[in-house]
Amino acid sequence: MSEWLVDAVEADLDRFHLGPVDLALRPGQAVAVLGSSGAGKTTLLRTLAGFLPVRRGRILRDGTDISDWMPEERSLGYVPQGLGLFPQRTVFGNVRYPMELRGRHDADARTEELLDRFRLAALKHRRPARLSAGEQQRVAIARALAAEPELVVWDEPWQGLDVEARHELGLVLKDLREAERVPVVVVTHDPALAFSLADSFVVLDHGRVRFSGGPTDLLEHPSDAFVARFVGYENVYDRATLEAHRDRPFPAWLLAEAGPGGIAVGNPEVVPTTGVPSTWEGMVRSVRPSPDGLSVELAVDDLLVTARLPRPWPVTLPTVGERLRFNMARTAVRRLGEDGEEPR
Amino acid sequence: MSVGGGSSVRRRWRTGPYWLALQVALSGSLLLLLILPIVALFTYAPVSRIVAAAENAYVREAIGLTLYASGIAVLVTALLAIPLGYLLARRRFFGRSVVESLVALPVAVPHLMVGLGIFFLVLPGSPLYSFTNAIGFPVYDTIWGVVLVMAVVSAPYTVLASQLSFEAVDTRVIEAARSLGAGGATTFITVTFPIALRGIIAGLLLTWARAVSEIGGILILAYTIYPGGPYNGPVTNTISVYIYDLFQAGDLVDAAAVSSLFLLIAFALFLAVRIGERSGWLPWRRGDLTP
Numbered sequence: 001m002s003e004w005l006v007d008a009v010e011a012d013l014d015r016f017h018l019g020p021v022d023l024a025l026r027p028g029q030a031v032a033v034l035g036s037s038g039a040g041k042t043t044l045l046r047t048l049a050g051f052l053p054v055r056r057g058r059i060l061r062d063g064t065d066i067s068d069w070m071p072e073e074r075s076l077g078y079v080p081q082g083l084g085l086f087p088q089r090t091v092f093g094n095v096r097y098p099m100e101l102r103g104r105h106d107a108d109a110r111t112e113e114l115l116d117r118f119r120l121a122a123l124k125h126r127r128p129a130r131l132s133a134g135e136q137q138r139v140a141i142a143r144a145l146a147a148e149p150e151l152v153v154w155d156e157p158w159q160g161l162d163v164e165a166r167h168e169l170g171l172v173l174k175d176l177r178e179a180e181r182v183p184v185v186v187v188t189h190d191p192a193l194a195f196s197l198a199d200s201f202v203v204l205d206h207g208r209v210r211f212s213g214g215p216t217d218l219l220e221h222p223s224d225a226f227v228a229r230f231v232g233y234e235n236v237y238d239r240a241t242l243e244a245h246r247d248r249p250f251p252a253w254l255l256a257e258a259g260p261g262g263i264a265v266g267n268p269e270v271v272p273t274t275g276v277p278s279t280w281e282g283m284v285r286s287v288r289p290s291p292d293g294l295s296v297e298l299a300v301d302d303l304l305v306t307a308r309l310p311r312p313w314p315v316t317l318p319t320v321g322e323r324l325r326f327n328m329a330r331t332a333v334r335r336l337g338e339d340g341e342e343p344r
Numbered sequence: 345m346s347v348g349g350g351s352s353v354r355r356r357w358r359t360g361p362y363w364l365a366l367q368v369a370l371s372g373s374l375l376l377l378l379i380l381p382i383v384a385l386f387t388y389a390p391v392s393r394i395v396a397a398a399e400n401a402y403v404r405e406a407i408g409l410t411l412y413a414s415g416i417a418v419l420v421t422a423l424l425a426i427p428l429g430y431l432l433a434r435r436r437f438f439g440r441s442v443v444e445s446l447v448a449l450p451v452a453v454p455h456l457m458v459g460l461g462i463f464f465l466v467l468p469g470s471p472l473y474s475f476t477n478a479i480g481f482p483v484y485d486t487i488w489g490v491v492l493v494m495a496v497v498s499a500p501y502t503v504l505a506s507q508l509s510f511e512a513v514d515t516r517v518i519e520a521a522r523s524l525g526a527g528g529a530t531t532f533i534t535v536t537f538p539i540a541l542r543g544i545i546a547g548l549l550l551t552w553a554r555a556v557s558e559i560g561g562i563l564i565l566a567y568t569i570y571p572g573g574p575y576n577g578p579v580t581n582t583i584s585v586y587i588y589d590l591f592q593a594g595d596l597v598d599a600a601a602v603s604s605l606f607l608l609i610a611f612a613l614f615l616a617v618r619i620g621e622r623s624g625w626l627p628w629r630r631g632d633l634t635p
Contacts, residue, residue, distance in 0.1 A: 071522040084520030088538045098524040098535070147524045224474050 001027035001181045002075075002150040008057035008061045009067075011047040018043045018207040027185040030173070032198035033187045034230060040207040041187040041340050042081065045153050049078035061150065077149030077182075081156050083140040085128040091115070091139050092124040097259075098147035114180070118172075134165030137184065141172055145180075152176060152186045158193050170196050190229045203227050224337050225256040228264035231332070234306040238262035241303070254328075258265055259335035266332040268307040270296055271325050279327045282307075284318045294318070298326060382607060389600035397601040405577055406586040407606065409569060413487050413582065414555040416574070417494035421551050425499045426544060429506025451500045458497055459561030462489075480573065487575040489566030490582055496553035501554060503549020542593035549617065556610065559584035 003026055010019035018093060019041045023031055033041050046052045061069045066074055086094050095114050097105035115121045118138040128136055137157070144152055157173065158166050160294035177184050184185065188194050194201065199220050203211040203226075211218060211227045220229035226283065228236050237254060239262045245251035254263050271279055282298030282305055289295075294309040295319055307326040309318070395405050450458050462491065466473045466483050471534040476483055513536050521535045522528075522573050528616060562582050583606055590599040 026441065046519070047521070051522075070527070071519070072525045072527050074523075076523060078523035080516035080519055082514070082516055084514065084516040084518075084536060086517060086521070086539075099524045163347065188493065266363075300495055 001183065002062045003027065004151055004183060004326055005060040006048065006057070007060060009044075009047060009054055009059060010056040011043060011052045012055055013043050013052060016040065016043060016207060018047065018204075019055075019209075021202070021204075021209055022212065023185070023202065023325050025185070027181040028177045029200065030177050030186065030198040031200045032182040032194035033185065033202050034189065034191060035204035036189055036230075038206075039204040041189075041204055042155055043207070045078065045155050045187055046187065048151075048153055049076055058241065064156065075148070075150040076107055077144035077147055077152040078194050078234060079140050079144055079152070079154040080156070081159065083128075083136055084272040085136060085139055085143070090127055090203050091131070094128065094139055095120075095142045095146050097143065104148075110146065114146055118142045132165075134162070134168065137165065137169055138172070141176070145176075149163060151185065155187045156189075158188060158190065163334045166193065171198055173197055179318055190207065191202060193209050203230060220334070222264060222334060224261045225264070228334065231265060233264040234299055235265040235268060236262065236336075237264075237303065244299060245303065248301060251303060254333070255279065256336060257330075257333045259334055261336035264334040264336055265328050266334065268305055268326050268328045268332075270294075270307045271327050279325045280305075281323055281325050284322045284324060286320065287318055289313070289317075296324065296326075298324060348446050383385040385600050385607065387603050389597055389604050393597055393601040394604050397605045399599065401581075402580070403586070403602055403605070405580040406583045407609070409487065409490075409575065409577070409580050410556055410583040412575065414494055414552055416487075416491045417498065417555045418548055418552045420491065420495050421499045421502050421540070422548060425502035425547075425551075426506045429544075429547075430510050431501045432503070432507045433510035439470040447500050447503050449500075450497045455493075455497050455558060455560030456564065457560075459493055459564035462492060462496070464559065466618045482572060483565065483567075483569050485566050485570050487569055490562055491563035493565055496556050497558055497561060498554035500549040501550040502547040505550065506544045508541065509547075510536065510545030512543065525613065549614075553610070553614075557584065558582075559588060563588075590617050 005025075006021060006023035008020040008022060010017070010021075014020070021044060022303070025031060033039050033044060043052065047054060050069060050073075054067040056064050057067075058157065061074070071078070086097065087273065089097065092111060092115065096107055096111040099110055099170070104110065112121070115124055120135070120138055120142060123131060123135060128139065128236050131139065140234075141152075154173075157169055161169060170193070173184060173186070176182050182302075186197060195215055198215075200214055202209055203212065203218075205226050211223045216230055217226070222231060222233065225236050225238060237251075237258070239258055241253040242251045242258055242262065246255055254265070257263055275328055280300060282300040285297040285299050285304065287296050292308070293311045293315055295318065296309055298305045298307055305326060305328075307324075349463075356382060384573070408546050428447070432440065432447075466476055473483075478489075482490045483492060509617065517539070518531055520534060521531045526534060558581070562585055567581070569582070570576060571579070580586075583602070587599050587606075590596075590602065
């Protein structure tokens with residue numbers, strides 16, 4: 001399997017500018033490209049796949065510059081959003097297609113093999129429109145593998161799947177990178193799914209790289225408020241808000257810790273009584289149950305804090321308007337850089 | 345969309361009685377407008393006269409020539425109109441809107457004008473007149489004239505249908521094919537064209553229907569058709585002109601009989617295509633191409 005290097009690549013689509021983006025992919029590695037809608041994730045993938053010209057920078061495959069190569073020459077399995085299955089072909093015909101192009105004499109046997117591996121044998125005469133979302137997903141990955149790609153690039157793999165199909169797809173992708181050593185780039189706007197697969201992360205926002213690094217780094221040192229919110233920090237405060245409340249004890253404590261982009265705090269907990277140090281009082285705004293406990297939204301003046309009330313749940317759930325105390329551990333406080341600041 | 349292979353679930357919308365009545369009344373009125381003239385034709389012509397028309401050598405020649413010429417017109421159209429449709433669907437170029445409007449023009453004007461236009465283009469003595477005669481495609485009163493008029497007035501349907509069909513092919517499917525190793529031309533042949541084919545065939549059917557029913561341009565350019573080019577039969581007319589002649593001569597019963605005969609033929613052809621589409625003779629099934 002090849003080694004891929006994306007070196008300061010920039011691309012333009014109409015008025016949208018992407019980059020510079022850097023990526024390094026060794027065999028068996030998986031990168032997740034994260035970002036909200038319109039962040040440039042699909043643009044990045046289409047640039048890698050060769051459908052948009054590289055304006056600046058280079059794409060290297062084993063040291064060879066392939067930035068100008070045609071999409072069909074790149075040995076890159078691009079699975080577009082919606083999968084791009086051939087509607088007029090059967091499952092069998094879809095998976096066989098790449099081998100037909102290469103004139104392989106064992107195309108039929110190889111196709112049967114792939115269909116067996118992805119549990120599609122019983123569906124081989126169906127057309128894609130008559131498959132479930134999970135089945136379509138398996139056809140897409142089988143077809144991509146039939147072309148023996150050196151890199152799989154997948155736009156929103158989990159889209160439209162139910163919980164079970166998501167889990168199964170996760171296993172397929174893991175197998176792809178661990179057993180076959182095919183490097184994988186996936187795009188998603190769901191950080192939880194990205195964490196389940198990838199070992200390295202790129203967060204895009206408005207076409208710019210806001211973060212690039214491993215999972216620990218991403219969670220422990222989110223570079224700015226956007227990234228912190230994106231990976232699931234619920235308590236993110238910018239500097240201006242904190243300064244506006246500097247005369248109150250709670251925000252003042254946070255302000256002392258805040259970086260230029262403000263602050264993010266992980267895991268505040270609702271505590272039972274008074275007398276515990278570093279605790280504050282807030283008024284319950286809403287309560288949301290989850291397997292890990294209750295998620296309670298509290299208002300301290302006009303600042304909102306989301307705190308956890310671990311299981312077992314109390315006999316009577318907190319009610320709106322009730323006053324509760326919560327603590328914030330100094331170790332859970334993350335200092336944030338300026339929004340849009342160049343990543344460290 | 346039906347779910348599962350074969351086990352399609354029929355769904356009915358629950359609607360109020362007045363809304364349903366309105367729908368039935370309006371679509372029923374249109375169906376009546378379409379059906380009543382046909383009924384009138386068939387009731388005016390006794391069955392015996394329709395049978396007699398079917399056995400009449402002149403009628404057979406006229407119908408044969410019409411089908412023959414329209415067949416050639418459809419082939420010519422397929423060859424020229426599908427590429428134009430593709431071009432309009434996939435490429436952005438200067439003057440594209442002008443081209444699109446030009447293509448629609450023959451449909452929008454009385455076809456006598458189209459006939460007149462071609463008439464002036466190949467007026468005896470003009471360079472094109474000598475040229476078409478020299479290369480063996482004389483236009484006046486030959487099958488080539490009929491084919492020419494038919495192609496001009498009916499090609500727009502295929503251009504439009506193939507443009508829409510090509511536009512409807514999902515770019516991501518095309519990109520997936522490219523990424524799997526297919527070059528531009530291969531992708532067109534193996535992916536884009538097969539997916540668009542159903543819509544293109546629908547366009548060709550319309551083109552054929554429009555070609556068969558043409559009269560305006562033919563009246564001017566090829567009222568009487570003499571043998572020549574691919575047609576070696578006796579002197580004849582297209583079926584439209586033939587019926588027009590009967591009507592002008594006051595032979596109303598025969599006009600109705602020949603019309604009824606031709607209606608039956610056209611109806612049978614359309615029905616065959618629809619049934620073929622349902623039963624899988626054709627290389628696609630309903631719903632397959634719309635995921």
